[in-house]
Amino acid sequence: MNEQFIDKKTVAFLDVLGFHELLITTPLYKLAKAYDYSVSVTNIMNRQFQLSEQTPTLFPHHKQGDPWCNRYIFSDSIILISNGDDLISCLKLLVYARRLIQTFLAMKFSVRGGIAHGELYENKITNVVMGQALTNAFELEKKQQWIGAAIDETVEHAYPELTAHMKDNNNLLSTIFLRYPVPFKNGITKDLHTLNWRFNLIVQKGTRSLFNENDDADVVEKINNTLAYARTVVNSGNIYSKNEETLPVELRAMWVGDAEPPFKHGDDL
Numbered sequence: 001m002n003e004q005f006i007d008k009k010t011v012a013f014l015d016v017l018g019f020h021e022l023l024i025t026t027p028l029y030k031l032a033k034a035y036d037y038s039v040s041v042t043n044i045m046n047r048q049f050q051l052s053e054q055t056p057t058l059f060p061h062h063k064q065g066d067p068w069c070n071r072y073i074f075s076d077s078i079i080l081i082s083n084g085d086d087l088i089s090c091l092k093l094l095v096y097a098r099r100l101i102q103t104f105l106a107m108k109f110s111v112r113g114g115i116a117h118g119e120l121y122e123n124k125i126t127n128v129v130m131g132q133a134l135t136n137a138f139e140l141e142k143k144q145q146w147i148g149a150a151i152d153e154t155v156e157h158a159y160p161e162l163t164a165h166m167k168d169n170n171n172l173l174s175t176i177f178l179r180y181p182v183p184f185k186n187g188i189t190k191d192l193h194t195l196n197w198r199f200n201l202i203v204q205k206g207t208r209s210l211f212n213e214n215d216d217a218d219v220v221e222k223i224n225n226t227l228a229y230a231r232t233v234v235n236s237g238n239i240y241s242k243n244e245e246t247l248p249v250e251l252r253a254m255w256v257g258d259a260e261p262p263f264k265h266g267d268d269l
Contacts (some may be wrong), residue, residue, distance in 0.1 A: 006131075009120040010090040010155060012080040012097045013137035014113040016104070017147065018212070018219070019076035038107040039073060042100045046071060051249065058248045059092060068092040070122070072129060078111075079129060081122055087159045090117070094151070095250050098176065098195040101149060105197065105210045106256040110222075113149030113195070114140025117158040145183045146225035147211070151193040166193050175199055175238050176251060183225040198233040200241050204257025206266040227269055234268040 022031055046067045051057055062068075069092055070081040080097055082089040097113065104111045116136035122129050133154075140152050156163040165173040178196040181189035203209060207230045211223050233239050241247045255261035 005123045006119065006121050008085040008118060008158070009122065009131075009133055010082040010093050010115065010117045010158075011120060011131075011133040011137045012078075012093060012113055012115045012149070013134065013141045014078040014080070014097070014100070014111050014149070015141055016076035016078075017110040017112055017222070018214075034107060035109070038104055038109055041107075042103050043071075045099055045103065046096055049249070056246060056248045058095065058250050059088065062092070068096040070124070072127065079134065081120065081129070085158075087162055090155065090159055091162065094177065094195065097149060098197060099250070099254075101195060101197045102201055102254050105147075105201075106254065108210070108212060110147040110211060111149070112141055112144055112147055114138065114142075114144070114152060115149060115155060115195075116140060116152035117154040143184045143186075145185045146222050146229065148182075148197065148226060148229060149195040150182045150190075151177065151195070153192070156193070172248075172251070178233065180229060180232065194229075196233060198230045199239060200247075200251060200253045202240070202253050202255050202257075202261070202263070202265050204255075204259060204263050204266050207269050209266070210256070231269060239268075 046069070048057070048059065048062045048064050048066070050064055069083060072079040080093055082093045094115065097115065101111045101113065114137045116133050118131065118133035118136060120129070120131035120133045136152055136154060140150055144150060165171045166177045166179070168174055176196050176199060177193040179191060180194050182192045182194065183189050198207070208227065211226070214220065241251070241253065244252055255263070257263055
């Protein structure tokens with residue numbers, strides 16, 4: 001094994017839920033077209049756009065055109081890997097993963113994810129990825145019983161400065177990475193930081209419209225747990241930015257609807 005490809009990295013493992021059923025119920029060409037489009041949109045988002053000097057940004061020194069993180073996609077599994085082991089590289093991955101989830105939700109693809117930090121082998125020549133960081137992210141993703149993404153404690157331990165910001169109620173990152181009792185499949189919950197996809201997401205027909213109707217008890221439970229998370233964000237009163245012009249461009253509002261924005265959110269749930 002080539003040791004030059006081993007480093008400490010932040011890794012997100014994301015899974016598109018219900019993909020097997022979609023393959024059964026949807027003609028492949030239609031599913032592929034919708035999925036390809038979603039991937040293409042999020043690919044465009046995986047870099048800094050050209051900004052004016054007055055535009056607020058979380059990453060003013062990021063080179064235009066460079067990706068926020070590395071991305072691998074195989075069917076319904078999406079793997080994101082930070083560019084480095086520094087705090088800023090981790091934050092770029094977290095911010096991009098949040099936006100990716102929002103975009104997939106807008107396209108009616110429900111995503112669940114786990115994010116972890118640790119040793120990783122990443123060979124971009126052979127496209128081989130393996131290591132504890134990926135395993136931990138995968139295992140955390142599989143444990144959850146909702147639509148959303150949780151951040152493993154290994155990330156907190158690796159970046160105490162980021163953790164301090166996420167715990168500071170006066171810091172915007174505490175909203176973006178909301179701490180929440182994440183529902184697990186075994187009926188318990190675990191307090192973890194999450195990617196708050198609900199913040200600054202303006203949905204014309206309401207949050208519930210993001211999810212496909214399904215009578216399966218397991219799916220219903222996942223959706224109800226997800227709506228409970230959304231309700232917590234709504235009840236906090238910190239659901240939309242008060243001034244978009246002063247908000248970093250990476251966190252600005254996403255509009256979901258069949259009309260040209262701006263429009264009002266259809267309802268809170």
